[in-house]
Amino acid sequence: MAEGVRRRVWLYPTAFVAIAAFLVVLRLLPLGLRAGAWPGPDLLLCLILAWVIRRPDYLPAPLLAVVLLLEDLLLMRPPGLWAALVLVATEFLRSRAALTRELSFPVEWLLVSGVMLALRFAERTIAALALLPQPALGEHLLQTAMTILCYPLIVGCCWLLLDLRKPATGELDAFGRRM
Template sequence: MVDGATREVWLHRALFVAIALLLLFWRLLPLPMAMMSDCAETAGWCRFTVWLNRTPGPDLLLCIIFAWTMRRPDYLPVLLIAAVVLLEDMLLDRPPGLWTALVLLASEFVRGRVALTRELNFGVEWLLVAGLMVAMLVVYRLVFAMVLVTQTGFGFAMIQVAWSVLCYPAVVFLSRYVLDLHKPAMGEIDAYGRRM
């Protein structure tokens, strides 16, 4: 028989996979984009929606990975993160494994500092995550530049990082108050009896 703590871990892992698949499905949808010619004679609101349609959205999956790894590292094992992000690489036509490796390195960096981040206030946590996101972007683009692969403009990529950084507090809020994912307390142990 499965105890309550183990059931909760597996339920959150299944929930993570479901959220990741839903986000991936949303990104693959062929959503219509408004044309600028349709907005030629209308108010600024239409021009704003065209601009919004053409800018990249936040990487919500990355925000979830960071938020959950900071709060409950036992809910997201390395293999689960690797499988989900590698699937995303394949379906979004990215070089398979590069972004996955960067996400794994960043998430393991965070996981290795759970004891430190437990004591940090949210502002410092937010700065840490923002720094990691910018570092991941720079390394990703440097690898592309080294192998001479064409890539989108740096400003376009930075907009996505900026959106991700701005959406991180909302992801943390929803994770904390809707899913009850809080940072582990001092001396708290996980479902397997290990100190978190």
């Protein structure tokens, strides 16, 4: 039984890194057919937030920071800005794990939507203060709306494919502590 718990401790972070690598490579591919097309959703952000709300113990903060910093570098964004903001947002959600366990899905979706909007406006504010070039506000808001709409799909995929569920009341983590 202990081997199953130890395997899960390594299996889920490895699966996260593999999925994140796939999503970053997918964003790097030139799939847009025409200029001015609608921006696609940030599926990695959906995955991260769904993962942290469901099983925060399976996604350690240092791993998340490294993955997001590499994404910043590969997508040629300001290094560390998005990574730091998402890390703060995930720690905000992680600190409310007991509360989010009891939320129904529509309320969880509303909470995650608020976090996504706060992330986008914080990123735009910091980029404006640093005088960094940034896309139009409408484009950012459209991408955030698409990301919010894709969140239930990502949660469903996590639930069906990865068996990533919210912990039950009284469930123990890999170290024998109550969650």
